[in-house]
Amino acid sequence: MSAALPPGTAAPWQPAGTVYGVLLNFEHEHTLWRPRMLEAPYQAPPQAPVLYIKTANTWNPDGGQVTVPADAPGVEAGATLGLVRDAQGQWAAALLNDFSLPHDSYFRPPVKYRCRDGFLGTPAALRPLGSLAELATLSLSVHVNGELRQSVDLGRLRRDAATLWADVNDFMTLRPGDVLMLGCDVAADGGRPLLRPGDTVELSAPGFAPLRHHLSAEEARA
Template sequence: MSYLPSGTVYGVLLNFRAEVEALAPQMNQPPYKAPPKAPVLYVKTANTWSPHGSAITVPAQVEAVEIGATVAMVIGVDNDVEGFVLMNDLSIPHASFFRPPVKFKCVDGFLGIGAAMRDAQEVADPAQFRLEVRINGELKQSIDFSQTVRSAEQLLADVGEFMTLAHGEVLMLGCDAGRPLARPGDRIEIAAPGFETLVNTLVKEQA
């Protein structure tokens, strides 16, 4: 039986240095005129959750989706980290970075969730996580979590400054720049040492 969260799942924007550098010119434009000082969160609602091994339906009018490979923290009973899980935070490509519209992020099935949670006690340092994204067996992206703006510990502390995460809730560590695109028919694999590979296949919505 595959792992599924028992609480709200939160994504995090702008937590990789390359992503911040790429978007820096836009951050200084109206309406914000400065980079955000606190973590920028969004919710991946329960309708988006797709277990490991499942097919994810792409809406008929969408040609390709953006793969957001990441690791997420599962919150424990004492607001600590109980474990880590791989996630594939899919979205329809869009130009709104700061407050991503729900219609691009919260499409049915648009969050692939790893088969099992890895116990936090097995992880010496989340900055050592290394992810590889493959589409149809071909390596498309490598992600190094030593390149985050906020470490896992700092991200949890900074989010805790303005909201309390409950036991079972999930907080992603962010997605790096250079996210590959996948199309209906593609098989997506997200692999990392110590984790079971997360696999999902995209299928086209039937008209």
């Protein structure tokens, strides 16, 4: 049973629906991996957004712990924003950390790399939006132990927030409460900030409260 919240403290936000991630939605990421898109079995770049799901066991509120498996070199940070639309059509955004284990598959990443317990850092609250156009000028910062390790420019999305939402809804219906993440950019080598036990990672963006998580080592099995 979880501990009771102090009087007057609001419960942290959690997704009310399904959380969808998207791959290859940054210009650099797409360019870097384009040669592999031309290989079998696909032999062409994807025409529609490439989606995956972050299951409910991954949700990890601000200030939580993320476990690094003993057989993994570390955990990658994935700074992103999630779009949320309510039943009244109002937009909001969530600052999210889409943690994953390093892997070498972009089209069909195995669930075990992305859906481990605690592998989606979620904020205490959403930020209401007047329109999705507000997001185009935002930059997300990733600090590890206080050091800036990555800046993510949302102006370099292949599909901006409004286009991505529309293109996904062309083939499936996003319901009120569902979360659609915009994607996670990569460094020049194709990787993302690698986190190890003992690290603290903080995401920040203008208008959003910082999102922090601490990395710990997996306990040895008896």
